[in-house]
Amino acid sequence: MIVTEPTQGRPLTIGLFWHSMNSDNLGVGALTLANIEILRAAAAREGFTAHFIVLGWRDSRDYYLSAPDIENEPLRLRHLVRPGDKLAAAIRRCDLVFDIGGGDSFTDIYGFKRFFTIWVTKARTLWAGKPLVLSPQTVGPFDKWWSKPLARMVMNRARFVVSRDAPSTRFLQDLGVRSHILEATDVAMGMSYTKPEARAEDAPVKVGLNVSGLLFNGGYTKSNQFGLKGDYPTLIREIVGWFAAREEVELHLVGHVQSEFIGVEDDQRVSAQLAEEFPGTVLAPVFTSPIEAKSYIAGMDFFMGARMHATIAAFSTGVPVVPMAYSRKFIGVFGTLGYTHVADCKADDPADILERIQQGYLNRAALKAEVAEAMKKVDARLAAYTDLAAQEIAKQA
Template identity: 50%
Template sequence: MSTNNKSAPKRRVTVGLMWHSLGSGNLGVGALTESNIAIVRGVAEKLGLALRFVVLGTSDAGVPELAAELRAAGHELEVTRIRVFRREFREAVRRCDLVLDIGEGDSFADIYGLKRFMFYWLSKNIVCLLGKPLILSPQTIGPFDGAIARILAQQVMRRCARVFARDNLSTAYLKQLGISGNVDEAIDVAFRLPFIRPARPADGRVRVGINVSGLLFNGGYTGNNQFGLSIDYAATLRALLADLSARPEVEVHLVSHVIEPHMPIEDDVHAAKILATEFPGVILSPVFTRPSEAKSYIAGMDFFTGARMHACIAAFSTGVPVVPMAYSRKFNGLFGTLGYAHVADCKVESQVQVLKRIDDALRAREQVKQQVDVALQLVAERITRYEDVLARALVKG
């Protein structure tokens, strides 16, 4: 009598997801987390493995819908807030067979201060000291402008099983640091965030999505052009909205991607509402609770522009022509790696140049979409590279 292999219990592998978060008001961080879960899950299911995900981040908030989805597929999900100096953190790491650290996308750097850097550095070393293989999932690496941070970053990255850059600028930077033997280059995992494309109304209107960064709108945390922009960001958005609002064929949607009602300086919703009162013809997007909701909404646009990188990735990965409004090297690195030139550099270009870039791409959106589609083939190849490393690590786990 033959044995039914489907009834045989699957080997379970515990994967720690360090510096990921399901409860962040920044949907970009949530997008990284849910996307990495989707990628690892896909690899594991091809290998016939069951997974226990342990999310180790800055919040202990979970997503019940995601937990239910994973449970229905035979996987488990638990969420623990990182407290690096507490025993609970070490115990959580000990239960892991493998740890993936995404550094919240761009936080393994000292641009946010040495204290924050030290938490990221120490947590990585604890994982290595406990003998757990540590993979840095695709992310922006650096910069490390201070000598202390640079030396410490070199030390811990040499201990990692693999270091994935998400763009060629980060790879070049790693080479400058002398880190090469365990380095690979993929792409931002959020390209794999699941979404549902909405039905399109047959009214012939051109739907233009604009992500308003509350942080840039308010001049950064300092309120005084903290990021050194070459434009007045708020004035540029007002000029853009004045232009688009005067076009009867255009329907403008203000799409928020960072939802922080208790931190108005960061909150996209607050900034979008201010602009909506000045331009009453625009449409405010819903206040999203999951990054996949935002991506599904953005997928219904004909064109998109914005200063939150993961809002732009949501557009790009759904085939929507997009002009990212770059305020840091992470934009130029990511989209430049894909050979995509339709990026407005808000640290170099003037308001006239930025608005012209957006207008030119909007008018030529069909041709721009073709370039997006070509670049998405490269995205698929790069994520496959990451999946292959994960497959080998999961088999060992």
């Protein structure tokens, strides 16, 4: 993606709900930076200079970067329900609002509190009379009696709803959403990065493995919360052992959720533990931004992992990859693009997952060609989203 720097034009303030410029989850950060790039370009096309207000949870790490057109307005739960507070003031300042729902949080599977926090910002935007756009995301499911009508209500009042995969599109249609629906793809596919330097032909084959700390620890319940078919730590050790035994391979352990304070989610400390168990493996650093993480992953010759945005970083930089899915969002995003090399940790036996990864590595040249072909679809889908955003922005003239 071409990064468009702020240009001089008519001022336009864009609210970005459930984005984050300092999340420990670099996937949420990637969504944020990529969406800003897209919307900045769309605004410039229509003769506007965009100013962004990023509205999401307050996090502890430093901001990934600072820019004159990006303002951060961290929220707490109390801000969502008190009328006339800082949230209301922020919404009033916006000309229009793009809500990405953290990528996959607009659902009821996490309970009422999580659903309400993601829903109420949409409702308050609409009550304030501001145009609302749902940026590319996985939507649903909504299985509770109370969630379906509430979700349908805000989406039917949105200017348009953008899904990032075919299953979400079908779900929106079946739910009875009447707003304009566009099927795009994950915006992080287009996030900028630094391309790796050329390496010597006899250099080691760089293989990257992202280990999900959340899955390694059994989820928040620490008892296989996500219903994986096999024992994830055992599978990971088998994968590491297989690659560590190959003389041509330099294995990198790459965290993508790097949390100092929430140990159960932290990929980094699990990766550090594995690096000690398997001498010779390379522990990737704690990244300062999603762009730094994507640039590092772009230097791999093969990649696999259970954090979807780590695998998107590989995929979108042309690296052959085997995503290790534990939710429908993986199959949705990659399957919609025609890329079928996804291991399903909830349905597949660990032996089958290991074999899929081994075959993916051995046939990585063929996978690389498939990635390149699928990225043509990515470019077209992101262009369609950019066009739709530009059309909505143009209405603010």
